Amino acid sequence: MIGGLIVWLVTAAGSSLVTESHFWLLMLLRGMVGIGEASYSTIAPTIIADLFVGTKRSMIICIFYIFIPVGSGLGYITGAGVASLTGDWRWALRITPILGVVGLFLLVFLCPNPPRGAAETHGEGVSGQSSYLEDVKCLLKNKTYLWSTLGVTATAFLSGALAFWMPTFLSRAQVSQGLRPACVEEPCDSTDSYIFGAVTVLTGILGGILGSGLSRWLREKFPKSDPLICASGLLGAAPCLFITIFVASTNIPATYVFIFFGEILISLNWAVMADILLYVVIPTRRSTAEALQISVGHLLGDAGSPFLVGAISDALSKSKPVSPEWSFHSLKYSLLVCPVVGILGGLFFFLSSLYVIGDRKAAAQLVEGGPREPQDPSSEPPIELSNGDKTNHEDNLSQRI
Template identity: 25%
Template structure:
């Protein structure tokens, strides 16, 4: 896949930070990543009222506006990170997406905030795949799924923080100030991250050749030949269509169908994300490392079981007429639908040699996010708009119920991925 080059690495290198320090800083950056994504969900109602936007337009802002460049630019930026510096790419990306988040506060109409969200996507494109690769460099295979699960805690922690902080600031000041605050905080974190996190490239003795960084085309050709990659990617994309859609629209559902106000819905959804999401992330990584060590197929089969069990539980919560009962019913499936991240992300990194990890992760994320993030939020919003003449304020509830079929599809695709992981797994030296 690669060829040797005459370049050599230095005999001595600066002392590398401890793996747990790197993981902690990557987690902090990922938390800000999801604060900037999820804050739009809790602010949807005041933004719609202020800018006179429909559910379909909010679906575009929450999904397509962000995902369009986020998904496509992630691939060349990951390839750049593989060939240059992963930590620098992440640092610059953090500054960019935080700046555009703050710029959302200046919006006076749909196209203003659309362009700002497009900018957030450009910045975040360089954050995730290089982070996966850094974790792969710092943590051995036997601990990687759990380390990736700890990193992925940024999703529930960041989402919860975005919901709670956004709701609080919007209630006390306005929705524009919420964007300003989280944007500035992200920019302030960037120099701290760069100071504490450095690349962990394999070191060789003077005169010993090192392998050239793989080209994007080489990695793409290798993955294209492995059925497991396609099943994992489209299974994750199906789950993300539903997951991102539910996460974006649930605060609106709580206000329309359950009668909660802005702060009540923020606390409800924030706690569901925090409790359920954290438990699911850690459980998935722990089970994935243990069962996957015995049979590689379990890296896909564990998520499959979680999706197939979680979908009907979500349906019960959505149709519940009681706020307390709905909260209890949402906790368990929220945990189950987050189980997949550690096992699947670890599996994708083992379908290629170590130097290609960031690029492989970005190609996986291209499929996952372009379909999942780009389509899910918009689809649920558009279906809700279409159902509104019949169901009124309850249209969103039925739109979300229809969306749960995507979790069932994800479960089937993950089941099919299992055997391919046995054949396509790349063992480390």
């Protein structure tokens, strides 16, 4: 994590120093920012899982994942503010490294490194080694993990598309209504970024707390509640996004209201879907599971969704003469892909709910050697499995379930 954060900060700061004649270098450094971020974020949740268990783990995971939308929202506010204040967009890229130095200091001196599965096994940890290929094969047999990964991808798709296009969409909506003059560089006014950033921060906090609270309240009564909460969040966000897209033509305040509710419903998922992965995957396989889920989620989700929406908008805009009004409507129609993906994501999480009970019990038995839930660790010592024994035990257990 320390190495990943250093790469993250150095490449982020370095990208702000690139001149116009070396645009390829800017793209390379921004790509390396993602490498540093990914190497950090695949491990961090697993350390939380090794330190906490049960409802306390859910609470800490909630706090951790709340800062995804909070950080995204603050990025709009600070980025727009610093760029406006200094008159140079490069300074917007220098905020992250400055704040990241504080995080690096805390990580070096305060972050523990517990044994894998320490919380479930009274500090003893889970031993046993398996190859990367063995881990991947076992994860592909975990249906809860597979379907929830597709749900995570849908959530990332929505977050990426909205984060990239919504300020521009709101700016074009106001231009088309005559509330703001047309401009060359979009968005025309940084006010859209400020407001959207503030909404993202607030909805990230409220949605994360609400989703985690519902999970802790319902989990004991309804073991399938976690994936169903995620499904409800995306299915509920779909009509909110649909209304947002069309009400922007006439009423900007009402648009922000539906953006607010849509983002709250999307933010229900962040902590809950992370918790699902942690309790259906054994401790020694969690980092691999996180890495694969993040890779798929980014590749098919927030990395591709801005491009897809923009490509659809460009294709539509060519069908009529260029005008501010048609520029707005072409983007409006292209954003309709978001409600569709929201519905698909809800269906993915619903399918994962069909398998979550069995997969969670299987993971608990592999860790504890008995049919206990992870949040109720017994006094028995953890089992130690070799490569072959671990794979055979898991396969046999899955067949019995």
